[in-house]
Amino acid sequence: MLSVNDLIIRMGGRAIIDGASATLPARGCVGLVGRNGAGKSTVMKAMAGVIEPDGGRIDKPRAARLGWLKQDAPSGSASAFDMVMAADTERAALLAEEEAGAPPERLADLHERLIAIDAYTAPARAARILKGLGFDEAMQARPLDSFSGGWRMRVALASLLFTGPDILLLDEPSNHLDLESALWLEDFLLSYPGLIVLISHERDLLNRVAGYILHLEAGKMQLYVGNYDSFERQRAERLAQLEAARAAQAAQRAKLQDYIARNSARASTAKQAQSRAKALARMQPVAEAATDPTLTFDFPSPQPLRPPLVTLDQAEVGYDGKPVLGGLDLRLDPDDRLALVGRNGNGKTTLARLMIGQLPAMAGARNATGKLKVGYFTQYQVEELDRDATPLQHMSRAMKGAAPAAVRAQLGRFGFSGPTAEQKIGTMSGGERARLALALVTRDAPHLIVLDEPTNHLDIDARQALVQALAGYEGAVVVVSHDRHLIEATADRLVLVDSGRATPFDGSIDDYEALVLGGSSGGNAAPAPAAKAPRIDPKEARRQAAARREAAQPLRKAMLAAETKLNRLIADRESVEEQMTQAPADITALMLRKGALDAEISAAEEQWLAASEAYEAAIAA
Template identity: 35%
Template sequence: MLSISNLSFYFGSRALYENANLHIKPKTKIGLIGANGTGKSTLLRLISGEYSPDGGNISKSGECTIGFLNQDLLSYQTDDSILEVAMQAFEKQLELQHKIDAVLHKMETNYEDKDIDVLAHLQEEFERLDGYTIQAKTEEILEGLGFSTEDLSRPLRLFSGGWRMRVMLAKLLLQKPALLLLDEPTNHLDLPSIEWVEKYIHDYEGSIVVVSHDRYFLDRTIDHIAEVSNAKITLYPGNYSFYMEEKALRNEVQKGAYENQQAQIRQTERFIERFKAKASKARQVQSRVKALDKIDIIDDVIDEKAKVNFKFNFGTQPGRFILFLEQISKAYGEKIILKNTSATINRGDKIALIGANGKGKSTLLRIISGTEKIEGERRLGHNVIESFFAQHQLESLQVENSLLDELKSTGTAKTEMELRSILGCFLFSGEEVFKKIKVLSGGEKSRVALAKVLISQANFLLLDEPTNHLDMQSVNILIQALQQYEGSYVVVSHDRFFVSQIANKIWYLEDYEIKEYPGSFEEYETWQETRKVELPSGNKKATEKPKPEIEKTIAPTTPVVNNAKQIEKLEAKIMDLENKKGEIETKMSDLAQNNEFQEMKTWEEKLRLVSNELSQVMSEWETLIA
């Protein structure tokens, strides 16, 4: 259907593609992957004809129509309703509808017999093209992508860039081109919409090439992986999980071949060095020199699984409770977000806040951070130091700073060597640490901003869509960093693989309340599927609160919240007593090593008194939170 042969394309002096090849067959669904900057989006623009190759050719069959969803469509605006914009996909049907309306309008004042024949012919053609169903099809797809029925009549210009992108996606899906090119289609979709698109693409009858960093999405939609690396395109059959297994096997074979060749080269070089001065060996030496010149060098395997090899420490340990929200309500005019809901975040909680867009996830994150006005009470726990990452914070990076200076600006006590090590973990190595912020891509700026958050000494992190603009390698680094992080955090994300790796609790918003599932994302998904089966759509019981053993909604009268002040005081006292106890035990250990047993009796009594007091305070604390 479409063939790419010996493709070359240069960005300045840098080769994005050099003699690259790819063949796209009918009904093939390809996931295009690779690190940021390798030219994935560029390849889609080359296929669509927007760019012209510097070498080689891209040929397609006559019936190969192409539809391209790209990030430039975010800026498209019009006063037409989103229903009208999406229905532009049916160009021929709309043209026929216009002609039918014109004939009917003429017949109202100037009736002629020939108009009946024209009208019949037009209506027959309109029906053949399913013209009477195009509005219903358009509404179905738009609502599948998250729009309400009321939204369909609103002008496109009133929607944000992410929602405009959904309209453009709907238009493309309705056009049903033979080859659909999608550039990061899930970037601006919430979980329900992603799942809907997954099913649609899975059932799509044409071919698809999709650029995505969402592993779950790729696993559920595509049947081939095309990897862009070293200016070449390598095609793997199967989904992303199969690609990972196959890539590991290929790397193992390549590593073995590389090591064998290097051993052969070393052996040949030793022979040349040893006998180059002997006339009797001149012919053999020359033969080996020529063989060495002609050898096709096998590249070593590049380790793309970057590992974070340091810990993000913080100096201040928080109390057992991080945050209390009591009787929280929030509304924007008539739109209610939260209503008389309460929640508690405990030390060690790794919370993923998930759900559909428009439910108030980012609003709740701002409430937790204390930057959003609310009704009710928000209270931070003892010794809590928070840090907030959001996409708009990329704009706060000092563009004239180097990467190293930007990390130094956090006031961290880390040495320059430690900061360079941290930047290395975030894929900035060597002289790259002296790059100016202003020359970085969106993904690179995200990595710098995340590094700043993670070295900020905060023991409580708030992260709003931290994986946006990150490639798979960068997401893997962030996962490792958060898995090593010893503090607590709340993360808003639609990346299911990311969430499955970093969360031990799931929060979601339902019935204007904060709901909590006390388990992993996989367990939450399984429970939700079970819930859908048990409570089918339309059943009133579907809106009822689940059983307490599965889902926890923190009631407004929770004793923990009502006694927050006493709990904070007791926590501070517990930490003080635990520190004293630790100091006494250290002192006794030193005395024992020096055989000063007489003095130890005094310290034993001190330890007994502190331990008794600690037990008493702990008992009071447990009573209050029971």
């Protein structure tokens, strides 16, 4: 169990975390969510003990081992495999003691402990984790310094997973992964035996893995039971209740003010008016729900072109005369929505660059309509923005000769209007810079937008805004992303890039996931391009799913009842904790009540977990 008590963290003289409290369960996955800038990574650093809070405390069991995924990539001449093995310092120390010739009376204890920590299966576990994260045998033997920063971050993640801490803190662990490795990680986390605190902006990952959502907003935190979709429903209900309370209070205020205005001057009613004035002064305003009016994406639609936009005919592409992909046959029409899938390093970005003409065809042919305009977004463009410039200056340079009104109109499509258009880019969040980069690459109303990992800097709400904007865009879209929700919501067809070829994948993203996780090597092998996921008639699939849901209704009711009970108990405890902060006379009784509620919540969590697992097993059967 991890407990956050009245946490206060200040940065730049401002309290970004202000009296936040929450008690996390002993096991399961807690998704830590909130808008960019809400303080999620700061809270995680405080949990890891990296920063000292300005007030309050974070408690955990004394014997609990805690592991944190740092954002610094490891380096050195050691191999990826050796780096992962070295992460288990206890195993290394015990083996070193054994090899140094420990006395006979110590050897028995050494062997017992080595067996207890699975020391002798450690090499196989390390290799399996590395393979799941995309490292084949040759890559596992390569020195760290031969890898890019993204691949070295995968080694850091593998090292942390290998140690298996009781409390696992993960800050955006899938940012440096391809879709295949992200699916493997999701599968790994589903069976993790300890407590996971996970910061992620990927809706599907939080829906599949998280059993709780810890929402951080306005310096406070609120724990919800359920996955991300459940959190959104519960929060929407709370916001609706909040708005209703604000409306009721506004009506009451108006009524009091009207009475005071009409009766203050009359001697017979002056006392009553004075009493109502005091009541009006004591009335605490209901807080307004936080909104972000700048959370905007609006892609300008292009002038129509006749199909096809691009065709590849037995094309070959590569670098320095060496082919990376060959035998490419592909046609892209104005209304196409295409996603490129396959492990990193197999050539997805290379294919995208060939399609838009950034790379020439080494053999075969690439043909494109002469009037084709392309908007090409890469995650590196976000880092290359001039931090000393403003969005208005950047867009004015890009749209040289355009009227100032046209420049501001393009910025306004992406939420940069008024003062935000003249804010220094260096003071912006990663999500704001990503929005600006998207505004820049689409300034000419392109016929084709290519998005290469567009979501790395975007929070969940911004990703959903991007999905909605793409739905309204009237041109063609090509997506390279590890975000399964983005692919599912925007792509009509998939192209699998693997083994030097790019071939249509006959199925949905769910079929592709089943193929990746259903490999003979435990879901770690890259899919072969010729393989196809088994398919059944869609009507039959829907009928079977409906039958399973119907049969599982009693289990679902039990799960929802357990969830309702747990939420009620958590609300009761929060009420008691609020009363305790007011230094009441009956503090002892409140402390006893809180202790009883803690015990009830622990039991209710176990009941809810069991009910959820039973329901999920029933509908997945």
